[in-house]
Amino acid sequence: MDPLKRDSSGADVVQLQEKLKSLGFNPGKIDGDFGPGTEAAVIAFQRSEGILADGVAGVKTLKALGIEPAQAAIKAVSVIDRISVNMVSKMFPFTPLDNIKKHLPDVLSALVERDLTDKNMVLMALATIRAETASFKPIDEGKSRFNTSPGGKPFDLYDNRRDLGNKGPSDGSSFKGRGFIQLTGRSNYEVIGTELKVNLIDNPAMANDSLIAARILAVYIKRKELRIKEALIEDDLKRARRLVNGGSHGLEPFVEAFRTGERLLA
Structure with missing residues (x-):
């Protein structure tokens, strides 16, 4: 079963329209044609459920509606x-x-x-x-006037940044930006490290390891x-x-x- 979207038609669309209407998202005429009314109803339902509001009834949307997709799962095409x-x-x-x-x-x-x-x-x-x-x-974050005070130690302006979870001297340089996306701050290192099951607090330089980054x-x-x-x-x-x-x-x-x-x- 392919995702249902604009210009789809048939019994699957009828089922979709009927389900939307029964849940209070009126698609207009129940005619088996996926037109602008059905698309608008799908988008409204998706927003209500916190699903990507793209107007396409894929596997997540159909399941949220209580419609079980066919055995062939609907998946986004991998590139x-x-x-x-x-x-x-x-x-x-x-x-x-x-x-x-x-x-x-x-x-x-x-x-x-x-x-x-x-x-x-x-x-x-x-x-x-x-x-x-x-x-x-x-890569490591570079020194700048925004992270290092005039004549100060590298990244000392980060040392006491409570918003980064830093606790004082040396935290700034220990938990400076690293990686592909510049992970910064003790709290971010701790949270991400916990999620990845990697001890980035004791080994912050590991954020520059290729796979971990x-x-x-x-x-x-x-x-x-x-x-x-x-x-x-x-x-x-x-x-x-x-x-x-x-x-x-x-x-x-x-x-x-x-x-x-x-x-x-x-």
């Missing part, structure tokens, strides 16, 4: 097998090819682990790496998956970027990489 070193090199035109060869397998493995294998989520991850570290390798990236994207997908449905790359980064830093290379990937996967 993992289409992601090659050559393709990624076009998204990272100034990056040493050896870095992509070395780290891409770990990134793809982490995305598979978190079931982030559809086109938008894979491109989101790769474009985020382009924005955060165009070298396509996990990739898994950290995947965790961050997974946490915001629904909201990211909603932003991408509206083609709002700025909002998608902000959901991971918290701002618009690196927006231009992020958009450039994402659009290049879209063209290559078209």
Whole structure:
């Protein structure tokens, strides 16, 4: 059974329309044609249930409606097998090819682990790496006036940042930004480390290990998956970027990489 969406028709659509109407989401005429009325009802139901509001009745939506999909599960199409070193090199035109060869397998493995294998989520991850570290390798945060006081020790302005969970001198440098996505702060190291079953508090430098850095990236994207997908449905790359980064830093290379990937996967 394929996902039900605009221009679908038949008995499955009738069942969908009847179920929507019975739950108070009127699709209009029960005619077996998936038109704008049915789409609007599906979107309203999805928003009510906290499901990605894309107007497509896929497996999650059908199950939430109490409609059991056919034995062949409805799944988003994975593009993992289409992601090659050559393709990624076009998204990272100034990056040493050896870095992509070395780290891409770990990134793809982490995305598979978190079931982030559809086109938008894979491109989101790769474009985020382009924005955060165009070298396509996990890196340390650099010193700047925002993290280091004049004449002070590196990252001393982070030492007492309660919002980062830091507790005093040396926490700033110990838990500075690392990885593909710049994991920062004692509390983030502790929470992510616990989720990944890795002791990042005693071994914070492990956040720069290729596979661990990739898994950290995947965790961050997974946490915001629904909201990211909603932003991408509206083609709002700025909002998608902000959901991971918290701002618009690196927006231009992020958009450039994402659009290049879209063209290559078209």
